Amino acid sequence: MTAIQTGGPEYDARIRRAERLAAQHFFASEFLDFYKHIAAFQKSLRASIAASSGAKSQSTAPVEMHAPLDLTVLLPHFRGFLSTLEQHAPPALAKSAQQMSLLPSDSWIASLEAYWQHAGKYDQQVGAFAQFLARAFLQPYAEFRALLLPRPPIVVTTKICPLCGARPLSGVLRVEGDGGKRFLLCSFCFQEWEFRRILCPTCGEEAEAKLPVYIAEQLPHIRVEACDTCKFYLQTVDLTKSPLSISPKTATPSPWWMIWPQFRSPCGPMRRAIPGCSRTSWARDLGEHG
Numbered sequence: 001m002t003a004i005q006t007g008g009p010e011y012d013a014r015i016r017r018a019e020r021l022a023a024q025h026f027f028a029s030e031f032l033d034f035y036k037h038i039a040a041f042q043k044s045l046r047a048s049i050a051a052s053s054g055a056k057s058q059s060t061a062p063v064e065m066h067a068p069l070d071l072t073v074l075l076p077h078f079r080g081f082l083s084t085l086e087q088h089a090p091p092a093l094a095k096s097a098q099q100m101s102l103l104p105s106d107s108w109i110a111s112l113e114a115y116w117q118h119a120g121k122y123d124q125q126v127g128a129f130a131q132f133l134a135r136a137f138l139q140p141y142a143e144f145r146a147l148l149l150p151r152p153p154i155v156v157t158t159k160i161c162p163l164c165g166a167r168p169l170s171g172v173l174r175v176e177g178d179g180g181k182r183f184l185l186c187s188f189c190f191q192e193w194e195f196r197r198i199l200c201p202t203c204g205e206e207a208e209a210k211l212p213v214y215i216a217e218q219l220p221h222i223r224v225e226a227c228d229t230c231k232f233y234l235q236t237v238d239l240t241k242s243p244l245s246i247s248p249k250t251a252t253p254s255p256w257w258m259i260w261p262q263f264r265s266p267c268g269p270m271r272r273a274i275p276g277c278s279r280t281s282w283a284r285d286l287g288e289h290g
């Protein structure tokens, strides 16, 4: 079993980042502290999933992302997950976890399977807390399963994850030749896929003049890629600007997004474009895109 399969070092990096941000931004420390507990739980669950997968034969490997859940691996951990939430989540979410813990396991299975069918794609169909419980619990499973699946050949630019169908969490620019190549990072299984540089991932706008980019002086490696046509934007980690080798998964402006991208933050991913909405002052980048 490799470190990539267990995901241990990556979860450790996410936890360290949450600790660093909590020390810098007191106003967000409650959520970041909660995120740390979730990430620690997800790390342990991912290791169990990887161990179980290693013990099974290749013939049982999934052939597609939304193949049925392996409940024999997942279910024994669900009560511990609910207990983590009861102890560390904000009060309303903790109460929701406590109510779920009182239900029979048949209800847990129904809830997890219902979410899994449409995971990442139609998240708004269930209530926010029910969605969070299933999403945060199943995310390590989705991430592990995505690693096992063969990459489909990309013949056209697709706005949703080619592996699981979820929307992007953020963009990533990687060095290629003299410029950067653009990828989108999946909000559910955390895999990347290539995406055209001058194209809105929400509405398909292609006119460069309608696709402004905003960059803050304090965060030169974060780009807010907006669209004047649909008014949505996506934040992008620009690895061509960062002197450090950082992982896009740990460089997203808030680790909180990784478990709840629909969180009602005015600066959430794929939100209506409100440049300047955060405590950071965003300036329109008048330079070329590429």
Ligand SMILES: [Zn+2]
Binding pocket: 146, 161, 162, 163, 164, 165, 166, 186, 187, 188, 189, 190, 191
């Ligand atoms: Zn995905």
Ligand SMILES: [Zn+2]
Binding pocket: 200, 201, 202, 203, 204, 205, 227, 228, 229, 230, 231, 232
């Ligand atoms: Zn657009």
